[in-house]
Amino acid sequence: MTGPSASNDIASRLAPTSNKKTMKIISTPEHHLVESPAVLAVANDIDPRTLDLQGVKRIDLTFPKFTDGRAYSQAFMLRRRLGFKGELRATGDVLIDQLVQMQRTGFDVAVLREGVDASAAPRQFDRFAGFYQGSAVDTPPQFSKSD
Amino acid sequence: MYRYTEFDQQFVRARAAQHRDQLERWQAGQLSDDEFKPLRLQNGWYVQRYAPMLRVAVPYGEISAPQLKVLAQIARDYDTPDTALLTKAQAMQDKLPGAAPQLTSNYGHFTTRQNVQFNWIPLSKSADVMDLLASVNMHGIQTSGNCIRNTTTDELAGVAVDEVVDPRPYAELIRQWSTLHPEFAFLPRKFKIAITGASEDRAAIGWHDVGLQMVKNAAGEVGFKVLVGGGMGRTPVVGSQIRAFLPWNQIMNYLEAVVRVYNRWGRRDNLYKARIKILVKAEGQRYFDEVETEYQEILSQDGGMHTIAQSEFDRINACFVSPALDLTRLTDEWLAKAEADISKEAAKNSAFARWMVQNVVPHRNRALRAVKLSFKRVDQAPGDATADQLDAAAALVDQYSAGQARVTHTQNLVLPWVRLDQLHALWQAAKALGLAQPNIGLLTDMIACPGGDYCALANARSLPLAAAITERYQDLDELNDLGRIDFHISGCINSCGHHHSGHIGILGVDKDGKEWYQVTLGGSDGKDLSGAAVPGKVVGPAFSSFEVPDVIEAILDTYKALRLPVQGRHEYFIETLQRVGQDPFKLAANGARHPSE
DSSP states (O other): OOOOOOOHHHHHHHSOOOOOOOOEEEGGGOOOOOOSTEEEEEEEOOOOOOOOOTTTTTEEOOOOOOOOTHHHHHHHHIIIIOOOOSSEEEEESSSGGGHHOOOOOOEEEOHHHHHHHHGGGGHHHHOOOSSSSOOSSSOOEEEEEOO | OOOHHHHHHHHHHHHHHHHHHHHHHHHSSSOHHHHHHHHHHTTTTEEOOOEEEEOOOOGGGEEEHHHHHHHHHHHHHHHHOOHHHHHHHHHHHTSSSSSHHHHHSSSEEEEEOEEEEEEEOOGGGGHHHHHHEEEEEHHHSSSSSSSSSSOEEOOTTOOTTTTTSOOOOHHHHHHHHHTTTSSSSSSSSSSOEEEEOOOOOSGGGGGSSSSEEEETTTOEEEEEEEEOOOOOOOBBBEEEEEEEEEEEHHHHHHHHHHHHHHHHHSSSSGGGGHHHHHHHHTTHHHHHHHHHHHHHHHHHTTTTOOOHHHHHHHHHHGSOOOOOOSOOOOOOOHHHHHHHHHHHHHHHHHHHHHHHHHHEEOOSSSSSSEEEEEEOBBTTTTTTHHHHOOOOHHHHHHHSSTTTTETTTSEEEEEEEEEEEGGGHHHHHHHTTTOSSTTTTTTOOOOOOOGGGGGGOSSSSSSSHHHHHHHHHHHHHHHHHHHHHHHHESTTTTTTTOGGGGSSEEEEEEETTTTEEEEOOOOSSSTTOOSSBOOOOOOOSSTTTTTHHHHHHHHHHHHHHHHHHEEEEOOHHHHHHHHHHHHHHHHHHHTOOOOOO
């Protein structure tokens, strides 16, 4: 019994968009919601598969509280399942200690909550040499690497 | 046991360093209490009634002698309140009604989820403790918080005579998959997985958010029967089957679907309605359908990246070979002599004979047995082990069980690799340490949470009640005559003491600032003795703390009056209850009420 393997087509769509394990961090004043069809702001109870992504360059997902993890699933689905190549921006209650998991689920830009000191952020990306699971942007997972 | 690779070791050390970084930022005021709390919880650090509590993960209950020694060191060197804290705590304790036990320190506590807890370590020393744990590949990763918790399994995994598939390599794979999963760190609520590979369910899988039973299909292929939506708490629910057979190498892809739909759909507006059991109850087939769709999309569109490679399974599985024991002389003659020697000792000493019956279980290797050390005795709370006892247990594990032990969900230790010809010596050593009470599976082998003496969530204390029952039933003849009974005590509706699954369950409730206790009858955790998992039924309004021991006695007297002989023994308590129904027991329990003194 072997599992389904990705076809070439899927493989190319799923190729990591970037191997750099970091995020662009911007402050609240730098973040503007642009009135443009190329920018979507999506509430965290929306199923990303229902969105029309034609021409969309940036999607703002939101964390109303940092303990509300729904946007991680949205990001994963947008990046990996729907193959969205534009910017995924984390907004809302965005703190230092969740940045790495945001990056791993497919976010590439984070708007730190007002008043959060960004200086502790960079070292978080250097802490772990690797992770067990595959992620939205870095595959395969640890336990399929030896195959 | 699983052998940590350089990757695994580095990972645990990095996690300890991350905790230190977070602790220092919190101490420096860069992280608020609210921001730090979910982070420390996901490393096992609670703040309890008097002091922080650390919950150390014991993945699927397997623990080595060197790990037990480090737990002993932590108990000895760190689980110590300073004098001011202890004085203040004891003063608060003395204000509680009734006889509050003296607070103790310098001990570990085995939990119902096969983990180990400490109660007095100051948060300021937490990073040092995490470094110490990391030195033996231990940690507190995801032992709390709204994430995927430690996977639990059968305490006899890999040695049970009724095992179909050894669940440990799969439990290890689930440990790896769930550890710091980026998408599932902030679920609506905690998420617990249990897995068994035997025909008897000793892991209470029906009571978990996901319960996995390993099976073989007609073609002999290994897979999982998957249950979802079980849980205790305020609304006890037994899990429903969502899959009859899932191929073994798809377990992560499938769990990803189960948890993702829960993450998206689970309620976040009400703490008491946030567990997956509520979602499964509310949505039913719609949830099942969405999981199936999600699973198919993971395979067809995401590339099914968490399909387990055979080579990786083989690498992990190779860690779970039986330890090399010096059994080169194993012959029929050797076996016959070892058995004859045991019989001789048992004839000479009834205490040893009782222990052989109650605490020693068969093994798939006929030259070996699995032995249960009992941490249920007078003067210590169920599942508590002092620093010295942890050290001594480590020495027993080293000498008699190839350096390996299991923490059981009934808060004891199992030594899974004991040679037949060493049982008597082990019994003598365990007896000298006070760990050979022949009470496994009996009334005094009760499950109890730490309760109101330590826990900030509790409505009532568990430990004085546990102590009262333990003291009342010290006569071994009487205890044996009462036979096998699952007696479970929880200090609040969170149900850490699994009262819902007790044949007799006790739940602490708070009424007008006083401690009261609900009594339930007829629950089952899923073991063969009591049958399919089911919550017990409440016998009536809550009882006062001084009534409870009399109520238990009245219930047990009713059992003794009603039980019938079966197959050369008495019916067990649960068998009589299931045959005659609850009414005579309810009558007896309610008749044992007496006006407040």
